[in-house]
Amino acid sequence: MSEHELWLVRHGQTEWSRDGRHTSTTDLPLLPEGEEVALGLRARLAEPDFALVLTSPRLRARRTAELTGFADAEQAEDLAEWAYGDYEGITTDEIRKSVPGWTVWTHPSPGGESAADVARRLDRVVERVRATDGPVLVFGHGHSLRVLAARWLGLPGTDGRLLRLDTATVSVLGYERGTAVVLRWNCS
Numbered sequence: 001m002s003e004h005e006l007w008l009v010r011h012g013q014t015e016w017s018r019d020g021r022h023t024s025t026t027d028l029p030l031l032p033e034g035e036e037v038a039l040g041l042r043a044r045l046a047e048p049d050f051a052l053v054l055t056s057p058r059l060r061a062r063r064t065a066e067l068t069g070f071a072d073a074e075q076a077e078d079l080a081e082w083a084y085g086d087y088e089g090i091t092t093d094e095i096r097k098s099v100p101g102w103t104v105w106t107h108p109s110p111g112g113e114s115a116a117d118v119a120r121r122l123d124r125v126v127e128r129v130r131a132t133d134g135p136v137l138v139f140g141h142g143h144s145l146r147v148l149a150a151r152w153l154g155l156p157g158t159d160g161r162l163l164r165l166d167t168a169t170v171s172v173l174g175y176e177r178g179t180a181v182v183l184r185w186n187c188s
Contacts, residue, residue: 004129004134004135004136004174005048005136005172006129007045007135007136007170007173008148008149009041009045009064009068009139009171010140010166010168010169011034011060011061011063011064011140012030012033012060012064012067012167012168013034014028014030014060014167015028016089017034017142017167018031021089021091022087022089022092023060023088024080024081024082024084024112025058025083025088027060028060029059030063030067034064037167038064038168039067039068040168041064041168042068042069044187045068045069045137045170046069049135050134050135050137051133052074052128052137053065053070053073053136053137054073054074054075054079054125054128054136054137054138055070055074055076056075056076056077056139056140056141057075057080058080058081058141060141061139061141062139064168065139073139076138077121079122079141079144080144081140081141082141083113085109085112086111087109087110088112103161105158116157118144118157119150122148122157123151125138125148142167143160145171146160146161148160149163149171149173149182150163152173152180153182154180163182166186166188168188169188170187171185171187172184172185
């Protein structure tokens, strides 16, 4: 097995990410401060020379890719955020008023994706990365990138709940002696 690296960048801050609203299909722009922080990641992403750069098709991820120097990143629908269905635009606290103890990791999102659905599409990303000769960079979203990391590690997608991921951060997954590991996580 070759020793691949997968670099993950969560998009810069939007109004809804700032306010804790679940955002999947709603295509929000970055806030000015989200753009500024994303620009600050440019130097960190100048190395290594990425063999493949992918982005979620959502505006916030594409704009983050552009600001960091990767305007030509290939759009990959598999990197889209977890589809929250009826919970789109709603905070966890608001959902818990009618569904006590709700989390995206443990409860259904009516009209949205299940954890298994999200894991299946992110497994395709893992396969593509492992078939690429060289480091890969992806731009995406909080929940989906957490599921991607769990699947990279061979864990159930729901174990992404253990990996907090802030906006405009860089994380790196790789290998140590043939075992998939987290090399860096949630670095700003």
